[in-house]
Amino acid sequence: MMFDVEQVVQNFSMCRQKGAYGPLHYLDSAAMAQVPDSVIDAMSGHDGGWRANVRRGIHRPAEDATQAYEDARLQVARYLGAKDPDEVIFTAGATAGINILAWSLGSSLRKGDEILLSVLEHHSNIVPWQMLSERTGVLVRYLPVDEEGRLDLTALDACLSERTKLVALTHGSNVSAAITDVALIAQRAHECGARVMLDGAQMAPHGPLDLAALDVDFYVFSSHKVYGPTGAGVLWGRRGCLEGLPPAFGGGEMIMEVNLEKSSYMGIPHRFEAGTPPVTQAIGLGTALDWVMRQDIDGMQRHLTGLTDRIMAGLITLDNGSNRIRILGPALGEERLPLVSFTMEGAHPHDICQVMSDRHGVALRGGHHCAQPLHTYWGIHGSTRASLAMYNRPSDVDAFLSGVEDCMNLLCRAV
Template sequence: MSHTNIDIKKIRKDFPILSRKVNGKPLVYLDNAATSQTPQQVIDVIVDYYQNYNANIHRGVHSLSQEATDAYEEAREKIRTHFNAKHKEEIIFTSGTTHGINLVANGFSNLLKKGDEVLVSALEHHSNIVPWQMLCEKSGAKLKVIPMTPQGELDKLAFAELFSENTKLVFVNHVSNALGTVNPIQEIIAKAREVGAAVLIDGAQAAPHIKADVQALDVDFYVVSAHKICGPTGVGVLYGKKEWLEKLPPYQGGGEMIDQVSFEKTTYAGLPHKFEAGTPNICGGIAFGAALDYMNAIGFEAIAEYEYELLKYATQQLLEIEGLKIYGTSADKTAVISFNIEGIHPYDIGTIVDKLGVAVRTGHHCAQPIMDYFKIPGTVRASFSFYNTKEEVDVLVESVKKAKMMLS
């Protein structure tokens, strides 16, 4: 599918925020890896929910409750279809990727013992490091790290040697939030299968660019956040294979996740409700489904092709700036460019380009081990989406040049 199928002018009209000004300049939003923007079609779904059928779900016999329940469960089915999960009950609504990871980590705290090994990669976001450190402290298991290369890729030779009969869990992001590297998750999952280890993939950064098929991947757990995929903040999904979700204990206790409660004993509800205690983000779940509808209507192949063009163009233009270095040079990466200019702190560049209307992220991007590897305090990160343009790339490049001139 050709990128010409993307009508960029029409798409940009769907995003009200893209027409605003920042510091008197037209907004150039290049912080999509942190949070994508929300199209009017999704905003309308949010407004419609609160205006017309705002009610609690699964509990009421009245019409509003039934309407809200139907819309929420329809969204669950849309998400199941999008990720090609086998069963609807394998889709657990969460507050986001971090919640999903912690839910799984908590569940495994009683399944691991001293001598067991847990593998993570050197490219992880803190939310896919800290929960596993906490799990290892509780269980006595040992945390091992798959090292990275200077190109920002995982060291394939090293990771093959790290697997053993003691490996019980493997946690890797599909795409690095700091560098954009697409990890070889199929190879990692295949290796884990050889030793009988379970695999969780953090799909937060992949989901806006890659349509993951959880059955084809044969992954045990896959976690995403809606706000990276044109949806609202505060909602996400944990996909888990049914047999694993049935083994894990509930993460939280409360309403909705129970079957029968007495002071002597409580029995738990079946999937997915066992993991969905309390009133969920009902509107968020419904809007998540609408966001996936929106992106699927454009088409993920078309999105990937167009974003690759933006990445290629931006990389070429930025590298013409003397003293600029890009971190993360894998041949297989999404539309993320992490860079520094020699002798200038990334925060200072970010502050100046913001004055020119350009939104980029600066710092360690919740991936301090990556920055420690490169011996830098952080980077400037420009992350692109399908609603960005080459003209916006030109504005970025000119603003970085201006920042360099002011700060040199």
């Protein structure tokens, strides 16, 4: 099936409606993507019937719920190119996945051990490790970034040593849009005996992955950015890595046996899923990934690249050499995620977002996008971001560009 945006849009009830917002040009999918109708149907099918908890009850609704939940796990494994569905742990989101790892893997780390992050990480991949550092004395180091917001891999060898126990990096930046060159990092990190975790929150929405080829040990992503519901996400880990780790949280259904003195734990994935998991959301996530995999992925990626280039070329034209607009991240024509962050001389990102929303019906994100260290590194307080999903049309980009022109006239301080 050829990619056709008009057909894709038909899958999203919110795109078909005029709705409370009038015509809306939604360019904030990196924060939260919309959900196709099949996902809403799958979740209401579960909650609207005789719903039941999973892996507990011995009755038909419980067995059906368990089957649907485990089918969703299988679907996630397929999307990730993972052969073993037990390597898939359902979490509450990417942040939750990283925190689970920080508690679990972190429990074996000691003062003198090191964790390597980068300057362009989302706060989700900084704060949990800083908290671990406060608990254990582990040193957190940061790989620098270059002017285009890519990881500076010339500094990699100097940042790695036998003290490095984990390299935890974004797979694609939510601000600069740079995509990480994983192969070299994984190779060097493994040579030092370190594990590698990728934060795939921004990469996972743009097509199925091949984790075996990526050669990483852990991968996290969020459901709500891959056309799934909120409140869910995934922590994937290699069986050999996960089996060596203690659970992060204790509670029901993750145990073999509980005695008053001590408890023993289940194998993976259940030892990492204490308590009632996000059953409905996991079912929705599995359906979302199945839906994405049924699309023409190459066509979708070409569509998104075309729209991204249209945004960048449009901003360059509007700037007209005045340097009032600064596009962050890789230059036009270079590989990037389908999102564009920019600054406008003299205009605050929140004001830009307000004007874009109120006068042009364009939904953007403004601020530091939970990546304050990157903005600090660039010497700016914040930026404005337009981010795309497969339901966006060229007309969304055109509305964005005429809104930017309006903002330049209204807000931009002449230089």
